[in-house]
Amino acid sequence: QVQLIESGGGLVQAGGSLRLSCTASGGTFSNYAMGWFRQAPGKEREVVAAISGASITTYYADSVKGRFTTSRDNAKNTVYLQMDSLKPEDTAVYYCAARSYSAISIRRYAYNDWGQGTQVTVSS
Numbered sequence: 001q002v003q004l005i006e007s008g009g010g011l012v013q014a015g016g017s018l019r020l021s022c023t024a025s026g027g028t029f030s031n032y033a034m035g036w037f038r039q040a041p042g043k044e045r046e047v048v049a050a051i052s053g054a055s056i057t058t059y060y061a062d063s064v065k066g067r068f069t070t071s072r073d074n075a076k077n078t079v080y081l082q083m084d085s086l087k088p089e090d091t092a093v094y095y096c097a098a099r100s101y102s103a104i105s106i107r108r109y110a111y112n113d114w115g116q117g118t119q120v121t122v123s124s
Helices: none
Strands: 003-007 010-014 017-026 033-039 046-051 056-061 068-073 080-081 090-097 116-124
Touching: 003 090, 017 033, 017 090, 017 116, 033 080, 046 068, 046 080, 056 068, 056 080, 080 090
Parallel strands: 010 116
Antiparallel strands: 003 017, 017 080, 033 046, 033 090, 046 056, 068 080, 090 116
8 A cells, every 4th residue: 555645735826836746655656556546526537648667657647738847756756747838727636645566547446546636726
């Protein structure tokens, strides 16, 4: 089991940027694919981005492609989500998640361990 601690959320104006971090403890971090998900009020949790254990493969939802970038530093057991050109519709609670395989998945139920979530609010 992996414990995940997220940080970096907050309030930002439209067009601004935020960087989320997610630090893991327990397990060998490079063996885990990591995903970023978000959930807005009244909506289903959806995948935003994912990155494989060795950073070879990444995935981005169409809604964030070209604006968000995920990366990881396996020496620091940390995955990042750089969010640029933020829009009000990006407002949500953002979660990082770990999958017990190095290959990515975009399915929520493929991830075993979840962070506590961090609020991102984008004002217009």
